[in-house]
Amino acid sequence: MASFGGFIRKSPSDRLRRFFSTRNVSVPDDFDWSSNGRGTALVKSVEELLAGLPERQQDAVKAELDLLASLADKDGMTAAEQVCAGQNIDIEGLAGIQEVLLFLAIDHPTEIDRVSVQASMLRRNGGRNWAAFQFDDDRKPWDLNSQIARDAFLTDTVAILDLPNHRKRVADWFETVRVHPITGEATTLTQATIYVEERAESELGFGPSATLERHVVPKVLEVGIACDVQARVVEISAKGGKKARDQYARAFSKHFAPHSEAPVQMPRRDVMLDILKQAPDFDIEPADGIERIEVSSLEFHATGGGYVRIEKRGEGESVYQFIERRFGHNSPLRAGGWQILAATVRIILTPTDGQRRRTLTVTLRLPNTTTLPNKTEKDRQFVFNLLERWGLLAAPHADFDVVEVA
Known part of the structure; x- marks a missing residue:
């Protein structure tokens, strides 16, 4: 976890002073809150201030500052922008992430955990502990507000984690607003963070008599879901x-979208569309069994908000000849x-063994959406490999582990 020293140096003094006041930290009237140069003197003064607190309070304040620094x-x-927009919390005019986090810690402390979870999800996006599932656009409603469905999904989560049913669990449902980095379009998502009591661990620690004792430390697992209904x-x-x-996707489908077909997993990689600015020469091999490939549609976004789709x-x-001609x-x-x-790419396969000609259609959308619904896993992997070969996908994201809450 990041040290709070850098966080202290970059924090506005007025907001930092208020933070310590709300944590019942007594600060001398002549305390120098100025941060000159790199602010080393201020950090040292804060560390000395905390060192004079009772041990429990000192640990609690330091741990909270470390959490804020990690965010x-x-x-x-x-994450803060998405959570605050979803909760109608105004952070306009605040000077940077340090002031935003201190503002939330002081005035909206329950939102800090949501920001922490949301930041963790952003860091894991596209990694080994993350997956996105696409439902058919069948217009059938999702019942996300049903308490019965939420409770049943929570029960299934405990079962998927293979934990006894008596384990404590709680689900935090909330809304966030995600802004598209290219178009600026805002999308409201319904999210849930599910916390489940994991098996406790036995660890050594110091007891009241300053001797080593073995303590039972409870652990918490978290599972995050984000739902884009649109x-x-x-x-x-x-x-x-x-x-x-x-299993989580099937449980979601069963409880919240029982009238829809089961979703399929979407590969999530950053897409690279610059090579489609001119008619591409797709590299294909005889073993691919491809008759021809065509870019059937292109969507464009203009500086200032213009949008056009050409199919x-x-x-x-x-489509390139059509655009040039018109x-x-x-x-x-x-x-x-x-x-x-x-861009939408259609891959027309060569008919074999008297079968009808098949077409595989994939849509790539900035920054990282690749849709290939209603196809078999074999077809999806075949197309995914082609996209990698053609340079339409960036390298995989780095993997991040799910953050466990102690």
Whole structure:
């Protein structure tokens, strides 16, 4: 965990002073809150101030500052923005992540845990402990507000974790607002963090008499879900591998979307669409069994908020030829200020053994959405491998472990 020294140096003095006041830390009237240069003197003064507190209080304040310091980065700021927007908490005008976190710790302390969980989910996005599942766009409603469904899903979570049913558990349901980094479009998500009492561990520690004693330390596991009702996507963040996350997805489908077909897992990798600014020469091999490939649609976003989608299918004219013929030098492929936001690629397979011709269609959307619904796992992996070969996918995200709450 990050040290709080850097956090102290970058924090506004007025907000820092109020934080210590609300934690019942007595500060001398002549305490120097100024942070000159790197602020080393201020950090040392704060450490001396905390050293004079009773041990329990000292540990509690230091632990809280360490937590805030661990959130003081880009992911922490994004998490705070998403959580605060979902809870209608105004953080406009606050000077940076340090002031935002101190403001929440002082005035909205329960939101700090949500920000911590949200930052953890952002860091794990696309990693080994994260998966996204796509439902068909069948227009059938999801019953996310049903308390019966929520309780049943919570019970299933305990079963998936293979823990006894008497384990304590609680689910924190809340809303966040996710802003698309390219278009600025805001999407409200319904999220839940499920906390479950794990098997306790035995650890050595000092007792009241300053002798070593063995203590039973309770542990907590967390499982996170994020639901985008509009896009029909559910994200699962949890340990346990693919098998466990598939179980969570099936449990979600059973309790919240019982009238829809089971979802399929979506590969989540950053997409790279710049190579589609001109007609691509897709590299294919005889063993691929591909008859032809076409880019059937392109979506563009312009600086200032413009949007256009151009679709053209058929063997007579490609979408690139169509755009050139209709727009010439003014086409979004050539004019300045336009960026490819999404593209749909159709892979037409060579018929074999008298079978009908099959087409696999995949849509790529910035920054990291790759949809290939209603196909077999074999088809999805085949297309995924092709996208990697063609340079349409960035390298995998680094893996992050699920944060366990002690």
